[in-house]
Amino acid sequence: MSTLLITATALEAAPLKALPWRARPFPLGELYALPGGLYLAHLGVAKVNTAAGLALALQQLAPEAVVQFGVGGAFAASGLPLGGVAVASGEVHMDTGVQLERGWQDMEALGFPLLPGPPPRFNHFPTDLALSAALAEAARAPRVLFGTSECVTGSFGAAARLYARFGAAIESMEGAAAAQVCAALKVPFAEVRGVSNRVGERDKARWDLPGAVRAVNAALKAFLDL
Numbered sequence: 001m002s003t004l005l006i007t008a009t010a011l012e013a014a015p016l017k018a019l020p021w022r023a024r025p026f027p028l029g030e031l032y033a034l035p036g037g038l039y040l041a042h043l044g045v046a047k048v049n050t051a052a053g054l055a056l057a058l059q060q061l062a063p064e065a066v067v068q069f070g071v072g073g074a075f076a077a078s079g080l081p082l083g084g085v086a087v088a089s090g091e092v093h094m095d096t097g098v099q100l101e102r103g104w105q106d107m108e109a110l111g112f113p114l115l116p117g118p119p120p121r122f123n124h125f126p127t128d129l130a131l132s133a134a135l136a137e138a139a140r141a142p143r144v145l146f147g148t149s150e151c152v153t154g155s156f157g158a159a160a161r162l163y164a165r166f167g168a169a170i171e172s173m174e175g176a177a178a179a180q181v182c183a184a185l186k187v188p189f190a191e192v193r194g195v196s197n198r199v200g201e202r203d204k205a206r207w208d209l210p211g212a213v214r215a216v217n218a219a220l221k222a223f224l225d226l
């Protein structure tokens with residue numbers, strides 16, 4: 001099966017880079033290929049870079065599946081430890097909507113689906129069940145809801161409010177954008193992340209980026225049999 005792996009940054013894929021990748025010309029980010037139909041792209045941080053780069057890569061490569069991987073914050077109530085790994089059961093845009101004086105409302109309240117459907121998709125986007133189940137089994141990781149914030153959550157109070165609203169276990173800056181593009185173009189999509197920090201933690205000394213990168217790359221290698 002031809003598979004496109006996507007990350008935001010080269011750092012998140014550093015352990016995989018030991019493989020003999022060949023660079024491909026690509027105007028938005030970096031693109032690499034291995035013989036046999038495995039591709040790796042670094043598309044940049046946050047939703048616009050992800051959506052633009054992924055749409056272009058899908059048109060260029062027509063892969064049969066997309067797997068997004070990287071690091072992410074875990075909400076305290078999720079119970080996921082630093083250096084742990086989780087697979088997305090679905091994705092939700094956590095800050096696309098309207099901020100009113102009386103609180104935040106989602107795209108359904110605004111009346112604009114992000115994808116017309118059917119079914120219309122407002123803030124939530126699916127991941128592919130079979131692909132995600134295989135990834136979770138190989139990674140020995142739980143499948144939990146992931147959420148995406150364009151604006152990183154920077155306090156524990158804000159993190160608790162976001163958890164109460166969505167119940168997502170992991171926060172990233174890219175996941176829902178990739179899930180939305182794959183839903184629009186009908187490409188099976190899965191996502192796996194290593195936990196680098198608690199959502200809301202601003203003290204970088206309390207993050208474990210290297211541990212999260214190691215863990216998610218090991219999970220991906222197990223899934224791809226590399």
Ligand SMILES: O=C(O)c1cccc(C(=O)CC[C@H]2O[C@@H](n3cnc4c(=O)[nH]cnc43)[C@H](O)[C@@H]2O)c1
Binds near residue numbers: 046070071153172173
């Ligand atoms: O310095 C910061 O405030 C900062 C905030 C988030 C991420 C970073 C990174 O260095 C990694 C970039 C990458 O990490 C994902 N990520 C990791 N933790 C979180 C989080 O708590 N909330 C949202 N995103 C997170 C994100 O997908 C970035 O692409 C530095």
